Amino acid sequence: MEIFNDLLKFTVVDIIDVFLVALLLYYLYKLVKGTVAINIFIGIIIIYGAWRLTAFLNMELLTGIFGGFMKVGIIALIVVFQPEIRKFLLMVGSTNFNRRRKFIKQFSFLKTETTNETDVDAIVSACSKMSMSKTGALIVFERNNNLDFLSSSGDEMNIKVTQPIIESIFFKNSPLHDGAIVVSNNIVKATRVILPVNNEKNIPLRFGLRHRAAIGVTEKTDALALVVSEETGHISYFKDGEFVVFEDTNALNSMIKTDLA
Secondary structure (H helix, E strand, O other), rough: OHHHHHOOOHHHHHHHHHEEEEHHHHHHHHHHHHOOHHHHHHHHHHHHHHHHHHHHOOOOHHHHHHHHHHHHHHHHHHHOOHHEEEEEEEHHHHHHHHHHHHHHOOOHOOOOOOOOOOOHHHHHHHHHHHHHHHHHHHEEEEEOOOOOOHHHOOEEEEEOOOOOHHHHOOOOOOOOOEEEEEEEEOEEEEEEEOOOOOOOOOOOOOOHHHHHHHHHHHHHHHHHEEOOOOOOOOOEEEOOOOEEEEOOOHHHHHHHHHHHO
16 A cells, blocks of 8 residues: 555656666667677666665665675776766767757857868768778768877878878878878878777677777767778778668768768
8 A cells, every 4th residue: 555655656757767767778778789798787787676676675684785786886887887988978978069059050140060071072982992992991080079089199190181192091002001090170180090999899700900990989989980891892881889881882971971960
């Protein structure tokens, strides 16, 4: 009877509370999906559920054991989930920023955003040509998250994007071809950039370090990445740590322009 009375006291605030918790769990699941961290995440949910259940049943000994684990384990979890926590904070910050931009865009007299004027046509054309000659390439497009912390690992540049420039950078005998390039607002900011490599996701063996690096940088930031395989000449597009399927270069061109807009 007491439980039934508590249910009757369920207010709108409680509904919002449950919805926000569900939303938080969804985002957390989305972050760890496809990685080894998913098993740890599920284990935490099970232990937390057991802790709440034993507390509800007044099982004091088990409640104390699970409660002690939850209190001490939080420090270990921060260490274990450090990459996921960082990505989650970046996701929240970028999402809010994007919404503010869309809101401001409704008022023409308040327009303060700068459009990304990257010459996507030139980059895709260069990738198509490199694909035919099986020239390996890794191109990262900067969006909201500043990538200076990555650019500093390579050679700083300030070159306007053109098709010949992209092809010459990744030419096999060029001293700049090794590593990635970072492109922002039609400028090549850096070459020979070292990117974080993702070793957790299971991807086909035909994909090498360039593809893992593209997954890593698009997981940890909101950047986009293009990869041309040196072995097969295949062009791959990455967003949010995932392969993005496209039919042809025209579709790829449109996707990148939309994602950069």
